[in-house]
Amino acid sequence: MLTLQGPPLACHPPRWAANGHLQTILGNYLPGESPGHPSQPFRIPLADGDQLAGRHYPGESGVLVLVFHGLGGDDQAHYVRRTVALARRLGHHVWTLNHRGCGEGRGLAKRPYHSGSADDLGAVFAAARERYPALRQVAVGYSLSANALLLNLGDGLGTPLPKPDLAIAVNPPIDLESCAVLIKTGLNRLYDLRFVKRCRRAIHERVADGLIPDIYRTRPWMTLHDFDNAYTAPAIGLRDREDYYHRCSARDHLAKISVPTVILQSKDDPFIPWQHHAEAVRSARVHLHLEDHGGHMGYLSRDLPGHRWLPYALEHYLGELLSVPGT
Numbered sequence: 001m002l003t004l005q006g007p008p009l010a011c012h013p014p015r016w017a018a019n020g021h022l023q024t025i026l027g028n029y030l031p032g033e034s035p036g037h038p039s040q041p042f043r044i045p046l047a048d049g050d051q052l053a054g055r056h057y058p059g060e061s062g063v064l065v066l067v068f069h070g071l072g073g074d075d076q077a078h079y080v081r082r083t084v085a086l087a088r089r090l091g092h093h094v095w096t097l098n099h100r101g102c103g104e105g106r107g108l109a110k111r112p113y114h115s116g117s118a119d120d121l122g123a124v125f126a127a128a129r130e131r132y133p134a135l136r137q138v139a140v141g142y143s144l145s146a147n148a149l150l151l152n153l154g155d156g157l158g159t160p161l162p163k164p165d166l167a168i169a170v171n172p173p174i175d176l177e178s179c180a181v182l183i184k185t186g187l188n189r190l191y192d193l194r195f196v197k198r199c200r201r202a203i204h205e206r207v208a209d210g211l212i213p214d215i216y217r218t219r220p221w222m223t224l225h226d227f228d229n230a231y232t233a234p235a236i237g238l239r240d241r242e243d244y245y246h247r248c249s250a251r252d253h254l255a256k257i258s259v260p261t262v263i264l265q266s267k268d269d270p271f272i273p274w275q276h277h278a279e280a281v282r283s284a285r286v287h288l289h290l291e292d293h294g295g296h297m298g299y300l301s302r303d304l305p306g307h308r309w310l311p312y313a314l315e316h317y318l319g320e321l322l323s324v325p326g327t
Contacts, residue, residue, distance in 0.1 A: 001284045002260050002324065007316040011266075011309040013293045014302040020268030020295040021187055027298025028078070030307070037088050039096075041104060044127045046120065052097055053105035054124075057084055059093035063322065064128055064135040066095045066164065068121065070143030070297070072198030074103030079142055079297055079310070086311045090318070093135060097124055099145070101202055110211045112202065112235050115144050115176055116248025118152035122161030125152075129162065136327065137164035138318060142297060146172030146263075147250045153261060154253030166321040167261040168314065171269055171297050174254070175276045177245040183271040184223040191271060191296075192224050199227055255281045260324045262287045262317045266294030289313075 013019075017026050039055040046052065055075060065087040069077045075096035087094045098105040099113030100120065113120065121139070128137055141149035146169035152161050173179040183192045197220065206212045216231045229241040238244045263282075267274045267290055274290055282288060291299070294309070301309035321327065 002287050004262065004287045004317070004320040006289055007313045009303055009312065011291050011293045011299050011301045012303050013300060014307065017298070017300040020266070020270045023268065023293060023295025023298030023300055024270055027295060027300050037084060044123055046123055048111065050100055050109035050111055051105065052100065052120065052124065053103065053108060054095055054097040057088055057094040059088060059091050061091040062135055063092040064095060064132055064137050065092050066097065066124060066128060066137060066139045068097050068139070068141045068145035068149065069099065070145060072195055074098050076103060082308065082311050083140055083314065086315055095128060101206060106205060107209045110206065112232060114232055114236055114248065115147045115173065116151055117148045118157050119161060121148055121152045125164050126162035136166070138166045138321065139164040140168045140170070140314065142170050143173065146170050147174055150174060150250035150257070151248065151253060153259050154250060154256040156250055156253035163259055165259065165327050167259055168317055169261065169263045171265055171272055172250060172263065173272050174249055174251040174280065176249045178276065179272055180225040180228060180245065182273070184225055188271050195224050196222060196227050203231060251276060251280050254286055255283050257283045257286050260285050260321055260327055262289060262321065264289045264291065264313060266291045266299070268293055269296045271296065
């Protein structure tokens with residue numbers, strides 16, 4: 001049984017970020033930390049010929065923190081930069097990874113990344129183990145990457161994959177069908193349109209770079225639910241969006257996780273129902289932290305400098321996980 005203590009301070013939202021929408025929006029747009037730590041670029045070849053691009057921030061400890069961004073982002077996303085700053089302050093090595101075609105990885109991948117990219121994460125863990133065998137690996141996945149991380153840990157693709165030693169999954173959409181339907185309703189449509197805009201831009205970049213033919217018919221006003229049917233599923237070789245959602249949702253695989261893992265989810269996330277996590281069957285190695293407030297990766301608190309509760313919680317759980325016996 002994995003027994004971890006939660007952070008002493010809860011996320012107490014300021015009046016100007018009192019609900020999940022404000023937490024999500026302001027958490028994304030308020031100025032964040034821009035670490036000036038030195039780093040070296042690297043690439044990881046994948047089995048199908050694509051490559052991933054990342055950066056190594058050297059540290060002094062025996063720990064390597066591997067950070068994976070969410071949908072439409074890259075390794076320069078504000079939450080990734082804050083994670084780098086936190087890990088380096090603690091003395092740890094850091095790898096930040098760009099999913100296929102993202103950030104510095106533009107032009108290196110024909111296939112898209114997606115919520116089920118557990119095998120890509122496995123390739124990263126294997127490469128890190130080969131290059132730094134003495135370092136303990138702590139994976140931190142955000143949103144889309146958090147689901148892919150849990151899918152990796154639970155062998156959700158049907159075959160065992162290389163894994164980290166410890167893991168933290170932040171706001172993972174573990175039931176992709178439900179989340180894709182919810183995000184296209186009401187105010188959530190604003191997030192939906194933003195994600196689709198970024199996903200369509202990635203297609204246009206691949207076409208412009210001569211990597212894929214211009215055969216996918218997508219539209220600016222389509223929903224992510226429809227985009228997954230028009231592009232994501234066929235581009236990764238699946239029948240349709242239902243096939244994609246069924247194969248790539250981590251919910252039914254949490255019971256098989258043997259790596260000490262923290263799942264952090266807020267109850268006011270606009271498009272990921274916290275009940276998915278509360279009702280899912282989890283293994284004894286998974287610690288679920290449900291926070292009342294925080295939106296989708298916002299976590300703005302009136303009690304902390306800079307109002308950022310998430311780095312505070314991550315620091316706490318990094319310490320808790322690294323203290324687990326046998327890891």
